[in-house]
Amino acid sequence: MKEGDTELLMEIARFETSVDVEKDYRIGWSWRHVRIWPATLSRLFKDGYLDNVFRSNSYTGYRLSEKAKALVLANQEKDTDDSQTAPLLKPSDDLFTDIIGHEDVKELLKATLLAEKPVHIMLTGPPALAKTLFLWDIEQTFGEQAIWLVGSATSKAGLWDLVAEREPKILLIDEMDKMNTVDMAALLTLMEGGRLVRAKRGRELDINNPLKVVAASNRLERLSPELRSRFAIRRLNPYSRSEFLTVVRGVLVRKENLVEEMAQDIASRLDGISQDVRDAIRVARLAPQVGVDKAISLLLGSEMNER
Ligand SMILES: Nc1ncnc2c1ncn2[C@@H]1O[C@H](COP(=O)(O)OP(=O)(O)O)[C@@H](O)[C@H]1O
Ligand SMILES: [Mg+2]
Missing domain, CATH: 3.40.50.300 (P-loop containing nucleotide triphosphate hydrolases)
Structure with missing residues (x-):
């Protein structure tokens, strides 16, 4: 179970109690009704928290499973103790x-x-x-x-x-x-x-x-x-200088696993030399072998001479 899933199930439970499921949702509700992404629902289904009561090419109808209802019940009891929990994160925010x-x-x-x-x-x-x-x-x-x-x-x-x-x-x-x-x-x-x-x-x-x-x-x-x-x-417009710095720092830390200082260093040294995030990624990949400065001059030599 992923973080936040319990909250999602609670949210769905609130939806189910707010409507007449037997009358209006006999083929189950769909992702649009609960405003939860289809992929998330299908994961909850695979984990046994949802029953799939109807499926066609254009409609997949779900209901909370008994397993999910038990979980919701347990959490509702807990909720009364610590009702000041963080606001619900919708999967769309992901x-x-x-x-x-x-x-x-x-x-x-x-x-x-x-x-x-x-x-x-x-x-x-x-x-x-x-x-x-x-x-x-x-x-x-x-x-x-x-x-x-x-x-x-x-x-x-x-x-x-x-x-x-x-x-x-x-x-x-x-x-x-x-x-x-x-x-x-x-x-x-x-x-x-x-x-x-x-x-x-x-x-x-x-x-x-x-x-x-x-x-x-x-x-x-x-x-x-x-x-x-x-x-x-x-x-999409090319990044401004400050956007470029932010994007490069983020990409190098999150995707290339660089430490913050190294990412910052590469970003600021490329400032004014390149506006291409892919250049920064290449520099980051060569830097462990030859150092940042050398990597930049090897990769972007001609651009640097033109300045
Ligand atoms: N705003 C951004 N946030 C995160 N990564 C970015 C951003 N801009 C560029 N990148 C990174 O730059 C590289 C190129 O991005 P990509 O989506 O392939 O660009 P495009 O399709 O526009 O040429 C990817 O490694 C991507 O992760
Ligand atoms: Mg592309």
Whole structure:
């Protein structure tokens, strides 16, 4: 059981007591009713805290299991003692926590993911601004419900069949600018009406539950105006100097396991030399062998001479 799960189950119990489960939720409630991410619910289900009372392509209905009810009861008794517990952390607050900054983009994507009907989002902008990371995080949270495509690899036979078969709720497309025109055309119809023409026998997706597309692209020029107009295009701007320092420090400490001082050192020495987080990662990886200064001059020699 993960930290916070008990609180989630208590929250669900509160929901169940606030409604008439027998009458209004005979096929169970879904993630939308309790506002908890599907992946979290499916984990609770696997752990035996939820009963899955109904399942179709478009609806998964749950109820608290007896095991969960027992746990909730035990905690309610405890709760009366220490009622001043920390505010409940919604799992949606977990999403994107490894991404530093970009707060408005996070908010936009969360709103999109919770929305009933699709709004497609395209993240665009120069490299190393966490565009791919956003897609990754969504895939992590939504698991099976998300399908990941990379533009340059789409044309592979059977790929659209996979989309038709799995009926994902979310399509994640990275490097969209590299997608070929045929696949782009297929995507066009898919985004409009949930109809998938590239799959065998023109299989149709569940139109009542059309999918959402979240895409990333360095460039927009290669995308046709029709396709562009189907997306809300969200531009990520290059980091300012202070944002770059914060992002690099965070990434080096959390992902590259550097100590805080070392991360800070690399970040400030790169200040004015590079605005690319990937440069910082490369420096961090070579620094143990040759030192920070040398790593920077080896990797970014010409840029430094140009100054
Ligand atoms: N704001 C950020 N928060 C966390 N990591 C970041 C951020 N910006 C860049 N990175 C890191 O920089 C690298 C490149 O990010 P990526 O998502 O692949 O960029 P893009 O797809 O925009 O080119 C990754 O290692 C990522 O972890
Ligand atoms: Mg990328």
